[in-house]
Amino acid sequence: MSKIKLITFDLDDTFWDIKNTIIRAEKNSRKWVEKKIGEEIDWGTFEDFIKIRNNLIKKDSSLEYDLGLLRKKIIAHHTKKYFKNKNDLNIFINNAFEYFLKERHKITFYDDVQSVLEELSRKYKLGVLTNGNADINKLKIGHMFDFSISSIDVKSNKPEKNHFLKAQELSKVDFENTLHVGDHPINDILGARKLGIEVMWFNLKKIDWVIDANPPIQFTKWSEFIEIFEINHGY
Numbered sequence: 001m002s003k004i005k006l007i008t009f010d011l012d013d014t015f016w017d018i019k020n021t022i023i024r025a026e027k028n029s030r031k032w033v034e035k036k037i038g039e040e041i042d043w044g045t046f047e048d049f050i051k052i053r054n055n056l057i058k059k060d061s062s063l064e065y066d067l068g069l070l071r072k073k074i075i076a077h078h079t080k081k082y083f084k085n086k087n088d089l090n091i092f093i094n095n096a097f098e099y100f101l102k103e104r105h106k107i108t109f110y111d112d113v114q115s116v117l118e119e120l121s122r123k124y125k126l127g128v129l130t131n132g133n134a135d136i137n138k139l140k141i142g143h144m145f146d147f148s149i150s151s152i153d154v155k156s157n158k159p160e161k162n163h164f165l166k167a168q169e170l171s172k173v174d175f176e177n178t179l180h181v182g183d184h185p186i187n188d189i190l191g192a193r194k195l196g197i198e199v200m201w202f203n204l205k206k207i208d209w210v211i212d213a214n215p216p217i218q219f220t221k222w223s224e225f226i227e228i229f230e231i232n233h234g235y
Ligand SMILES: [Mg+2]
Pocket: 010, 011, 012, 013, 014, 182, 183, 184
């Protein structure tokens, strides 16, 4: 029998591709904002976006893990001049953010993610540990998970230990009986490993492990997951 009782998963770039999802959500949100305002807005370059973001975080470090508030502040940065009334501005920002979130949840699962989760959920407790703001309950997979932890819930980002500690608290499963699965060598693999949690690295692009001399167990497509899991951790 497997010693693993709980499997936790990262979301972005582990269950779906995030870059194209965010680019599309961002583009559509900008169009939505301009349509509502009735004017073209100078959004600036990508470098400008990063600068605005970093300045906001410098003023309020909690924005580093509160992605929702960060996004609202960025929307405000671009649109506040169009509103005389602060209340109207706030309503607008909340609506714009809701629109973005809806777009951000238009994801395409990697092949076999859902069927693998379905199978695992019959045998193991499953949890989500994400630094992003995707909500599994807005997708078709929410029912398979026992819990979901975002950065805002634990006021920090992986690889810090708070996501993992919260998972232990909610599941009552020790780290040594937990497996964490994610794409990010540092945030997922090193973060979990440091606490004695077993890991499986989703290495879609088949890149070399260069972090240390101890490459983690890895899989490059979801159809391999169950077999590789069982070879390493038993049934
Ligand atoms: Mg990820």
